[in-house]
Amino acid sequence: QPRVFSGVQPTGNLHLGNYLGAVSRWVPLQDQMPTIFCVVDSHAITAGFPDPEELTNATREVTAAYMAAGIDPKKSIIFNQSQVREHAELAWIFNCVARMGWLNRMTQFKEKAGKNRENASVGLFAYPNLMAADILAYRATHVPVGDDQKQHLELTRDIAAKFNNDFGDRIKDLGIGVPNPTPSNELPEYLYFPMTEPMIAGPATRIMSLRDGTKKMSKSDPSxxxxxxxxxxxxxxxxxxxxxxxxxxxxxxxxxxxxxxxxxxxxxxxxxxxxxxxxxxxxxxxxxxxxxxxxxxxxxxxxxxxxxxxxxxxxxMDDKAQIDAVLKDGVEKASAIAEPILKDVRRIIGFLDVR
Ligand code: AQP
Missing domain, CATH: 1.10.240.10 (Tyrosyl-Transfer RNA Synthetase)
Known part of the structure; x- marks a missing residue:
């Protein structure tokens, strides 16, 4: 079952890199397969808590940018991450799947934490696990992003593979996996999570700074x-x-x-x-x-x-109630997909369900 998932952080203004590398490429996908586009506000607190009102405003602004760019709430699910609890729950489980060594290799953490690593938040370090949870809470198969996210998507595949392998027999016994499409590879017979494909293509996968052609165009550049x-x-x-x-x-x-x-x-x-x-x-x-x-x-x-x-x-942006209504509708639709998936995951792991 193909499904697209992608998102942008509400940390300040969207720039041309976000638009050309990500959002503009999402638009045609809406007519090809089910699409979910998230405003990833839980990621926006990893590098320090922004001013609360600015975070609220930026969440609406990114939503408005999605719609202005052509993301149609009738075709796509548009919602903000923090409101669908399954992201945080699955991220915790993935914290226990991913290995420290895997995360230690993430170049974005090294760049963002800089020299003062001891003082970086644990959330910034574990960011890629939350990103894997964002994608796999919907068992999404395709993720259109810019080139800077390539390493995080490889980690998402590593997490999915380890989970599928560790629980291979259980997934088969419970009858809730899908047959491995390439049975000769190292994965088990039945998979619960798909091996997500990154979609990184075209002339704009890495737009560079207008002041320095060797640096990525970035929201956090002081200039x-x-x-x-x-x-x-x-x-x-x-x-x-x-x-x-x-x-x-x-x-x-x-x-x-x-x-x-x-x-x-x-x-x-x-x-x-x-x-x-x-x-x-x-x-x-x-x-x-x-x-x-x-x-x-x-x-x-x-x-x-x-x-x-x-x-x-x-x-x-003049009609904030309208933007909030779009997000609320998206939260309901996103939850309806993620809830049964997390229910499966709890069963696979063996968490006792007493509700
Ligand atoms: N320069 C870029 N060229 C092409 N694509 C880009 N993206 C970001 N910068 C470029 C893509 O935009 C999507 C959303 O990115 P994000 O806001 O979630 O995170 P980011 O990559 O951290 O964006 P910034 O602007 O670089 O923010 P800061 O300065 O906070 O780090 C992703 O698909 C990303 O690939």
């Missing part, structure tokens, strides 16, 4: 000039593109010529992703031209794509 926020107005977008770091050379006519030119590569990639074209096609039009010509064209394209979305987000 606002490093990213284009979905809420930026036309003048701000134009200013940020104009100020984007580049090198002095003209654009090459072949993609190979972008090698060792991270800033040029990034801007061409952004143009390609927004226009729905390949980098080759963009260079066919702009190869040999200077950044003084390319940047205004990129700014115009970004403004014409983002402005209608920003306007729609503002309109949606």
């Amino acid at each position: 606002d000039l490093s990213r284009i926020n979905l809420t930026d107005d036309a003048d701000t977008i134009a200013k940020k593109v104009k100020k984007a770091k580049t090198d002095p050379d003209a654009l090459p006519s072949e993609v190979a010529g972008l090698e060792d030119r991270p800033e040029a590569d990034n801007l061409v990639g952004i143009y390609a992703a927004i226009a729905g074209r390949t980098k080759e096609e963009v260079l066919k039009d702009f190869g040999g031209q200077q950044f003084s010509t390319f940047k205004p064209a990129l700014a115009e394209l970004a403004v014409s794509t983002l402005s209608p979305m920003t306007d729609e987000m503002r309109r949606l």
Whole structure:
């Protein structure tokens, strides 16, 4: 049973990387299989508790951004993570499945914790287990994300595999698994959790900072000039593109010529992703031209794509009750899927059910 799950943290504004790398790619999937899109507010407290009112507001803002980008609550389940308790419950169980050594290898923890690891929250360390729970509480098979989440998705598969293996006989005896689609591999005959497939493709899997082509565009970068926020107005977008770091050379006519030119590569990639074209096609039009010509064209394209979305987000944010109603409906639908799955998981483990 194919099912898509993905999410974004409500920590400040969504930026072009979140949009091109994740949300915009979710839209066509809505017509292909069941889709669940979560505002992952429980993840948003791992790097320190944000101001409570800001967290509430950002949760609504991310929901509005989803809808403005084309996620339709009639087609997809949209909800906020903290309201479906099964995420936290399954994350605890996965804390007992995942090994310390697996989590010690996670590069995002090392980057986010920095030098002061002793002072990082346990939640930040265990973040990938919660992410695995987000996905597997729905037995989701496909997860469209940016490239930075690749390692976490591998961990999700490791957790699913270990659970399936450790409880293989029990899953078979209870008759609640699905037959292993590739019986020759190391997994048991019956699986409870699917081996989730990451969907990381296209020209925008890793949008880089506008100030440094070797760093990921990120909400937590202290420089606002490093990213284009979905809420930026036309003048701000134009200013940020104009100020984007580049090198002095003209654009090459072949993609190979972008090698060792991270800033040029990034801007061409952004143009390609927004226009729905390949980098080759963009260079066919702009190869040999200077950044003084390319940047205004990129700014115009970004403004014409983002402005209608920003306007729609503002309109949606004017009716908070409507946003809350969408989330409430999503919470009910998400719970209806996750509750029976957690019931199965408790039975598999052997937790005595006395309710
Ligand atoms: N620069 C990026 N390029 C492509 N995709 C990106 N994503 C994030 N940055 C880029 C994708 O957006 C989705 C949601 O990410 P998130 O907000 O849940 O977490 P994040 O990856 O931690 O986002 P940020 O902006 O980098 O936040 P901070 O600064 O707090 O770390 C994911 O699918 C992610 O891949």
